[in-house]
Each structure stands twice: as structure tokens, then as C-alpha cells.
Amino acid sequence: MRNNAVVTTSAADQHPVPAHPRPRLIATDLDGTLLRDDKSVSPRTVAALAAAEEAGIEVFFVTGRPARWMDVVSDHVHGHGLAICGNGAAVVDLHGGPGQHRFVKLRSMQRETALDVIQVLRAAVPGTSFAIERTGGICHELAYPPLHMDPIITIAPVEKLLAEDFDLADQPVLKLLAHHGELTPDEFLTLARTAVGPRAEVTRSSPTALLEISAAGVSKASTLALCCAERGIRAEEVVAFGDMPNDVEMLSWAGRGYAMGNAHPDVIAAAWGRTVANNDDGVAVIIEQLIAEALA
Structure with missing residues (x-):
């Protein structure tokens, strides 16, 4: 301390x-x-x-x-x-x-890394939903709760949002957002950090169980x-x-x-x-x- x-x-x-x-x-x-x-x-x-x-x-x-x-x-x-x-x-x-x-x-985060992190978190913490933050805006899965401040570009399965032929694939991925509807924020953070390990940086700033995931070292x-x-x-x-x-x-x-x-x-x-x-x-x-x- x-x-x-x-x-x-x-x-x-x-x-x-x-x-x-x-x-x-x-x-x-x-x-x-x-x-x-x-x-x-x-x-x-x-x-x-x-x-x-x-x-x-x-x-x-x-x-x-x-x-x-x-x-x-x-x-x-x-x-x-x-x-x-x-x-x-x-x-x-x-x-x-x-x-x-x-x-x-x-x-930015490489799409392969983003997909890997999503797969690992889904397995370790069932019930997690995801959004993709790009330079031009945010896209998310249907289960992810949108924020009122955001005009949503696309709602689709995250695999589509990160596909190489997705319409916005030329926009760098700045971070992933992961939400859980039942865990407390700190419980979710602890579980996610353990599961993700060195693949990426996992943190939070929201009073809800919403995590922010950046490329390793960022x-x-x-x-x-x-x-x-x-x-x-x-x-x-x-x-x-x-x-x-x-x-x-x-x-x-x-x-x-x-x-x-x-x-x-x-x-x-x-x-x-x-x-x-x-x-x-x-x-x-x-x-x-x-x-x-x-x-x-």
C-alpha cells in the first residue's frame, strides 16, 4: 500500500x-x-x-x-x-x-486475439455477452445490454462481428466489452482475469458487471x-x-x-x-x- x-x-x-x-x-x-x-x-x-x-x-x-x-x-x-x-x-x-x-x-486488438478471449470467457463464465468497440462505433450481440449513449451500428453474433468479411472489418478493434447479468462486478472481474490470463488486459470502470478488455500490455x-x-x-x-x-x-x-x-x-x-x-x-x-x- x-x-x-x-x-x-x-x-x-x-x-x-x-x-x-x-x-x-x-x-x-x-x-x-x-x-x-x-x-x-x-x-x-x-x-x-x-x-x-x-x-x-x-x-x-x-x-x-x-x-x-x-x-x-x-x-x-x-x-x-x-x-x-x-x-x-x-x-x-x-x-x-x-x-x-x-x-x-x-x-488495437487483433481479431484472432479477440475471438480467442471470447471463446475462453464463454467457457469459463457462461452467460457472458459481448460487444466490440471499433474506431467507428460499437456493435454487439443481441444479449448484450446497450447503453443509451450509443447509436448501435450492428447487432449480430460476435463471430459475425469479428469476421474478416464483416462490413466494418477495416476499423481497428479497440476493446471488447463483456457483460454478465448475475455476477457482481468484482466477482466477474476476478473470474475473467483468471480465465483470460496473459492473452489480454481485463479491467472495469462500471458499477455493473461490465468488463473492458484490451490488447495485452495496453x-x-x-x-x-x-x-x-x-x-x-x-x-x-x-x-x-x-x-x-x-x-x-x-x-x-x-x-x-x-x-x-x-x-x-x-x-x-x-x-x-x-x-x-x-x-x-x-x-x-x-x-x-x-x-x-x-x-x-
């Missing part, structure tokens, strides 16, 4: 923070982290993000969301405007606003590390925020990883520190402190 320095909104309650290099990059999850539960970005958080970039600190949105769900933060990008989407499967340029997002890096942390290396930014110069199991590796990798006050227990255990909940602007609280330290 990390040090778990606790940060609250009251300065009198704050624990001393060990010395760190001046931060050069802030990496923040969205749902349950930067966003409030109503999916809004608070005025305080908007101001904190702008102040960070004004102070020379880059900001990366790092999320399990696909690129098409990034409109919620498109109005709040500054500087580079890059986001890591799909749990590390894609890096997207958010400049240009809704509908104008551009993929700049893809870390995660928020590994793609963030690639982006930082390209910029000459060291892990210890990164401050990260998250709340769910798909954030664990990123918070462990960053020099300072903060669990939200509403975070999953595994995230709290992996984090260096803890801030207040997303509805209390926990990310903004830390950014304000970081800027104050940098200007001191």
Missing part, C-alpha cells in the same frame, strides 16, 4: 506532503473523478484545468470512454488537447470540438507512459487521479497518484494519496494546491 496522504478541503486537516519534482503533467480520469455524478465539469474544475496549463502543466484526460463520448470535455481543452481513450487503446486530439476528434495513436498506464516518454516527462513528474480498477496501474505508475474520496478500495490501496470526492471537486482541490506550490 502507498503512503495514502489524505487531502481535504480544510487546510488545517491536511497532512504534510513530501517533496516532489515540480509536476509537468496532470492525468485525470473522467467519470467518478473529474466529472460530477451528473456528468458535468464544475466551474471550479474548469478554472483549475485552465490554471494548470497557464502554469505550464499539461493536462491529459485518461478514460475508458471511447472518443465519441469525449464531447463532455471538448470545451475545456487547452494547449495540446490530447486524450487517452478506451483505457489506453487510442490517443485522440480533441481540438475542433464535437465530431472533429482525430485519432493520433492506436493500440492500459491507461502504458499509453500514458508512452505519451510522457515522447515529451521527455518522467513518471515522478506526473500527478494522476482516478476512482475505479481501470485506474490502478496509472495511479501506481505516476509519481503522485490520487484516489478520489469515492474510489474503489483497490484504487485507494494503490494510490499515493487521497483527495475528496468527485462531487466535491477533488481534482480541482489538488490542482489548486499544486499551482500554489509551483508559484511559491
Whole structure:
């Protein structure tokens, strides 16, 4: 377990923070982290993000969301405007606003790997249904429960969706989604990780039994590390925020990883520190402190 320095909104309650290099990059999850539960970005958080970039600190949105769900933060990008989407499967340029997002890096899953993972999970966890997330949208099996945010392209058996002659076969597979209607989220995650093994990365960010499966070695942390290396930014110069199991590796990798006050227990255990909940602007609280330290 990390040090778990606790940060609250009251300065009198704050624990001393060990010395760190001046931060050069802030990496923040969205749902349950930067966003409030109503999916809004608070005025305080908007101001904190702008102040960070004004102070020379880059900001990366790092999320399990696909690129098409990034409109919620498109109005709040500054500087580079890059986001890591799909749990590390894609890096997207958010400049240009809704509908104008551009993929700049893809870390896709091979169709053979996807079919292998599906076969293994079906055998190990009967009752699992699947969806395929591609660069152009999502397709799923009939048994898979669709999300209201998604315009569905095709509903068909997953073998058809991954066939070499499928209409969308030229679009890279970013991740698989696996759903189970009876297991708890953590039970499903444990069973799936055991069954899939090193074939792929299995994680979750939903409060339901919905798993997100990426190519082996692809995660928020590994793609963030690639982006930082390209910029000459060291892990210890990164401050990260998250709340769910798909954030664990990123918070462990960053020099300072903060669990939200509403975070999953595994995230709290992996984090260096803890801030207040997303509805209390926990990310903004830390950014304000970081800027104050940098200007001191």
C-alpha cells in the first residue's frame, strides 16, 4: 500500500506532503473523478484545468470512454488537447470540438486475439455477452445490454462481428466489452482475469458487471507512459487521479497518484494519496494546491 496522504478541503486537516519534482503533467480520469455524478465539469474544475496549463502543466484526460463520448470535455481543452481513450487503446486530439476528434495513436486488438478471449470467457463464465468497440462505433450481440449513449451500428453474433468479411472489418478493434447479468462486478472481474490470463488486459470502470478488455500490455498506464516518454516527462513528474480498477496501474505508475474520496478500495490501496470526492471537486482541490506550490 502507498503512503495514502489524505487531502481535504480544510487546510488545517491536511497532512504534510513530501517533496516532489515540480509536476509537468496532470492525468485525470473522467467519470467518478473529474466529472460530477451528473456528468458535468464544475466551474471550479474548469478554472483549475485552465490554471494548470497557464502554469505550464499539461493536462491529459485518461478514460475508458471511447472518443465519441469525449464531447463532455471538448470545451475545456487547452494547449495540446490530447486524450487517452478506451483505457489506453487510442490517443485522440480533441481540438475542433464535437465530431472533429482525430485519432493520433492506436493500440488495437487483433481479431484472432479477440475471438480467442471470447471463446475462453464463454467457457469459463457462461452467460457472458459481448460487444466490440471499433474506431467507428460499437456493435454487439443481441444479449448484450446497450447503453443509451450509443447509436448501435450492428447487432449480430460476435463471430459475425469479428469476421474478416464483416462490413466494418477495416476499423481497428479497440476493446471488447463483456457483460454478465448475475455476477457482481468484482466477482466477474476476478473470474475473467483468471480465465483470460496473459492473452489480454481485463479491467472495469462500471458499477455493473461490465468488463473492458484490451490488447495485452495496453492500459491507461502504458499509453500514458508512452505519451510522457515522447515529451521527455518522467513518471515522478506526473500527478494522476482516478476512482475505479481501470485506474490502478496509472495511479501506481505516476509519481503522485490520487484516489478520489469515492474510489474503489483497490484504487485507494494503490494510490499515493487521497483527495475528496468527485462531487466535491477533488481534482480541482489538488490542482489548486499544486499551482500554489509551483508559484511559491
